């Protein structure tokens with residue numbers, strides 16, 4: 685069986701790529717819902733509908749474990765999927781999001797005063813605050829929506845995204861902030877720029893999620909043992925677009941299938 689990855693677009697490929705570097709033995713199936721991108725400005729109901737149908741699709745392709753490599757979808761859907769679809773229909777399957785591992789990483793690195801940037805929906809959900817509160821009362825978390833970045837990043841315009849970020853965060857990154865969380869998988873592509881711009885600790889999910897997946901699989905050998913060991917990647921998107929060709933070709937020629 686393949687390990688399923690899901691994102692609203694191509695941003696989650698950065699998490700998949702890093703996971704494959706750490707765990708090259710597994711087969712991976714990635715689904716990017718490019719037809720419905722961006723999720724960040726959709727309603728909670730729409731995000732749940734898109735996410736549940738994407739997860740169902742990956743399950744129906746045989747995935748036992750699905751990583752929701754999208755903060756917006758994780759914020760609005762993962763707990764609900766775990767409490768409904770996994771109980772009612774797919775009892776032997778697992779869905780993991782990216783928010784809980786990220787707040788765990790904040791505790792592990794000793795962060796004190798954190799600025800989270802993410803989509804409007806991730807920020808308005810308050811999910812980071814809720815999950816963080818469950819494991820630490822010491823860390824102060826401030827969230828800031830940066831909704832204009834995803835379209836720049838999806839079209840490969842990293843410098844446009846950085847300029848926009850700098851303008852959006854003007855006056856927000858004070859001395860007191862010790863850690864910035866890139867709370868959107870697309871933003872991992874900006875991590876070097878954010879590091880050199882603000883000189884803070886930057887939590888980038890491509891650097892933490894693979895290790896969390898590895899730890900999860902070591903702990904859950906009944907899930908680990910279901911996975912095939914062909915070392916392949918299959919990438920599927922719900923809408924092809926000329927803008928995506930270069931990056932998709934990179935992954936598609938990289939597959940050993």
Ligand code: DGL
Pocket residue numbers: 691692693695696721722723724725753754755756757802803806834867868869870
């Ligand atoms: N990749 C998504 C996330 O991590 C955001 C992109 C979108 O708005 O669809 O939140």
